[in-house]
Amino acid sequence: MKDCPLDILPKLPSPDRCCGCSACFAACPHGAIEMKPDGEGFLQPVVNGNLCVECGLCSRVCPVLNPSEPRKPLAVYAAKAKDDELRRISSSGGIFSLLARRVLERGGVVYGAAFEPETHKVVHIAVEDEEGLDRLRGSKYVQSDMGDTFRNVKRDLDHGRHVLFSGCPCQVAGLRRFLDGQPENLLLVDVICHAVPSPMAWQKYLSCQECKEGAKIVRTFSRRNCAWRKYALSLEFVNSSDNAYLVNPSNDTYLRAFCSELFNRKCCHGCVFRYFKSGSDITIGDYWGIERIWPEFSDDIGISAVCINTEKGKISASSVADSVWSKLSDIHDVAQINKMVFDNHTANKKRDRFFAEVTSANFDELVERLMMPPLWYRILRWIKWHTVGRPEDI
Ligand SMILES: Cc1cc2nc3c(=O)[nH]c(=O)nc-3n(C[C@H](O)[C@H](O)[C@H](O)COP(=O)(O)OP(=O)(O)OC[C@H]3O[C@@H](n4cnc5c(N)ncnc54)[C@H](O)[C@@H]3O)c2cc1C
Incomplete structure (x- = not known):
């Protein structure tokens, strides 16, 4: 298969701007576009240059290339x-x-x-x-x-x-x-x-939890049957006695990393x-x-x-x-x-490191390491803990 060079039609957003909605894939009448995972596990359109007739339909349906005006709700x-x-x-x-x-x-x-x-x-x-x-x-x-x-x-x-x-x-x-x-x-x-978040990060997280538990996950739930403000995940393992392991967002690597814009x-x-x-x-x-x-x-x-x-x-x-x-x-x-x-969060500074290491590293260890606060912060926390006794207030 010959992939289209970027400087000829069809014009699609760069991988950094593409939202992966799949409108281009759905619209292509020639089946010239496939959605394939990139190195971070996100689906991206890949154009088959042998099938593409450069009709430009994919560019016309792309919501990133054709943004709408802001609205105010009624x-x-x-x-x-x-x-x-x-x-x-x-x-x-x-x-x-x-x-x-x-x-x-x-x-x-x-x-x-x-x-x-x-x-x-x-x-x-x-x-x-x-x-x-x-x-x-x-x-x-x-x-x-x-x-x-x-x-x-x-x-x-x-x-x-x-x-x-x-x-x-x-x-x-x-x-x-x-x-x-x-x-x-x-x-x-x-x-x-x-x-x-990245589908690849999700799969790595699940495999890591299966390894830790020594059992396969049979079902996953998200934000259900838990306190609303402590939104949580539940993982149901094949052998779990109470049939559900409720993941608390404050100590769970996946939810913490999601909220910290890591992947x-x-x-x-x-x-x-x-x-x-x-x-x-x-x-x-x-x-x-x-x-x-x-x-x-x-x-x-x-x-x-x-x-x-x-x-x-x-x-x-x-x-x-x-x-x-x-x-x-x-x-x-x-x-x-x-x-x-209204606002976007900026990406975590360690985002690239996460994706560079995630395929070879243990998911939980990698997230813990990348999200560990800097040394100055930990020292300050230690001092405060031993003087005032309330580290969480720092
Ligand atoms: C990825 C993501 C990020 C969110 N971030 C925020 C936020 O920052 N602030 C905020 O106020 N609300 C956020 N929400 C929305 C919020 O969590 C609830 O989904 C929303 O309040 C609807 O609640 P409900 O009780 O009516 O819906 P529920 O009955 O819980 O229904 C969930 C709805 O979300 C859709 N949905 C679930 N997962 C996905 C997914 N991965 N992709 C696309 N659609 C999905 C389902 O199709 C369904 O329509 C987010 C939701 C998702 C999926």
Whole structure:
């Protein structure tokens, strides 16, 4: 296979800017584009120069090359499902499930990210019932593989079915460009997105935990059945007595490294989809800091920040209003603590070292080593500990 030189068509963003949404792959009528993992495990389009006819369609559907204008949501709510059990099995307020159920009730289909049972990879799938919907609940902190999702969404829409597509803002933006707009029967829901971690880092982390436990992982859950503010992962090992090992974010290498920007996709540090540029109808996130604004509304089961971005979003949100407790809010209140609404985090300085060493090193040891605070900080901490006795305050 001959790969296209970068200076001829098709013009696609450089690997550092590509978000991996797969719109170019889905749009290519000649099958000239494949999505392949790069050295960091992120999927990137690779063009087969023998099949490419330089039609330029891939460049036209690329959401990174064709960014949209910033938007302001029509309305923003703090919201939680009245059903506490639903919130316990969701990441925040359970709003995604309520919207999805409406679509399923109308014979529609819902697309979102799920863990693949055997491999624990995160992939986009289509679901048509409550059992399927359960697989979509919970934020999976790994970039999902879209596979043929965009083409399947188009097929379902062309058959006149109601479709809810959920995903990260770049995926929603990619789907909109692939479809060249948004048909009436499509509802687009995205999440406020911190960044997406590398699928390779996730697999290395899982192998490391399997080695430590001496047993295979049979199931993984993310942000479910745990206190909302202590968002956590659970790993279910084949031989575990209580059948679940709850990973606490403050001592877990994967979650700490994710929050410290050690292995997130490069383009996320310059994300071009913040400010609601994805074109989604509804954006859902965590309403961090709600306890400061409405302490009586706050609890540790989960509260969502729900941003209604379009008239279609407004109609869908009203259709679930009976099942939701909500308070009218403001995007600036949400963004006060939830910085990811508008801002990007910079990459960790040791990001390149992580990817240079991850294939040969033990995952936990590598993360511990790279994330160890500098010597001056540890000395300061030691002194403070022995004088004041409260190292955590430094
Ligand atoms: C990678 C990632 C980063 C996030 N960062 C933030 C943040 O910084 N601030 C914030 O407020 N909220 C963030 N969220 C969103 C938040 O965690 C909740 O997903 C959101 O509040 C919806 O909650 P829920 O209870 O309605 O949804 P749930 O019922 O828990 O549903 C989860 C939804 O997220 C989608 N999803 C799950 N994993 C992925 C994935 N890997 N890729 C694409 N879509 C996925 C599912 O398709 C589903 O639509 C992030 C989510 C993800 C996936």
